[in-house]
Amino acid sequence: MSEQVQLVPNNSLLTKTPEEGRQLAVKMARLIIKVTQPDAAVREKLRPVYADDASMLIAIGQTVAIEFATIAAANNYWK
Amino acid sequence: MSEQVQLVPNNSLLTKTPEEGRQLAVKMARLIIKVTQPDAAVREKLRPVYADDASMLIAIGQTVAIEFATIAAANNYWK
Amino acid sequence: MSEQVQLVPNNSLLTKTPEEGRQLAVKMARLIIKVTQPDAAVREKLRPVYADDASMLIAIGQTVAIEFATIAAANNYWK
Amino acid sequence: MSEQVQLVPNNSLLTKTPEEGRQLAVKMARLIIKVTQPDAAVREKLRPVYADDASMLIAIGQTVAIEFATIAAANNYWK
């Protein structure tokens, strides 16, 4: 694992809007995959594997949902 | 991934009722699938795959449940 | 997806007792399956698939547990 | 599904001790399986399936962990 991958963009969970919070959740989920599989060529090869697989798309959705729960709490739900 | 997909409809987690909150959870879960697989034709092809598969239907239910937990907290459970 | 399916019975997360809250969790989990697979005949065909499969029964249990966590919090744990 | 199955023993999430709370989590997880598969003979047949399968034992552990999180919060963690 390359420790140089930045795992939290801007080093903050705070965003201006729910939309930006959701985008952050997607990015943070992807960065864990990047740090676990640092080889860009392998990741590129895996992309169609999960993007064309209903089961994996659902699993990605679960991951993003969990990340977003944390980000939303950090932002007091943008209330 | 097309960054233009809006991930949080109306850019807010606040809804008038639990019913609307639940609909938002369903939509947000779907939008993550959309942003991960932007090709509408592929998504259309995958729809019967998960809709006819008991295991995937349950997994979709888990995803919606996680999204809804966040939305419900954001709305103070509509109390 | 038929948007007419009511996703939250009585449009409320509040129940008189934990037992009723648990029943609501079971119903809400089922309604997501209903809205994802609106064809009653298909759902009927899938019922024995998951009811006779240990792995899927466990997965259903996880889904209900997540739904119930939200309902229990909404009701301040019926304390 | 038989609606007569009691889903929350004693209709309460409150227990005297963490140990009793943990036992309640195990029972509540099992009762969801019971209500989903009301046929005792089928459940009896499935028991060795999951009890001898490492993957399912782990999944049962996840379910109990989620149930217990709710029960522990309900009891203010027995502090």
Added chain:
Amino acid sequence: MSEQVQLVPNNSLLTKTPEEGRQLAVKMARLIIKVTQPDAAVREKLRPVYADDASMLIAIGQTVAIEFATIAAANNYWK
């Protein structure tokens, strides 16, 4: 299931340190497996099955993470 298995060591979620809290999470996760599969010989046979399987090791990690979330909250995160 033997009800005699103690599910929560020391009948408490409170620990002196995060390290001890983490060890408690590992133990509590294992005790659920023990209570579900009380036969030590079977559990011994299953150990190499999950210890040599990447997918199951990850699933065990998820279970421990969920248990730890509860224990950490019980201890107010040892702050």
Added chain:
Amino acid sequence: MSEQVQLVPNNSLLTKTPEEGRQLAVKMARLIIKVTQPDAAVREKLRPVYADDASMLIAIGQTVAIEFATIAAANNYWK
């Protein structure tokens, strides 16, 4: 299981930044795998198994997300 493996680096959930919190989540997730499979040679053999498997990469992402939720709460979301 070797009890000597330290499960929580620095025996604390508190970090200076979200980035460090995220790194801690990754480490804590890995340490559970280490304690479950203490044989470094086996772990080394399993690494390419999950790093080249889209499904397992997603599952690792879920685990880290759950660990991070706890760490973020411990740090009051670095607000």
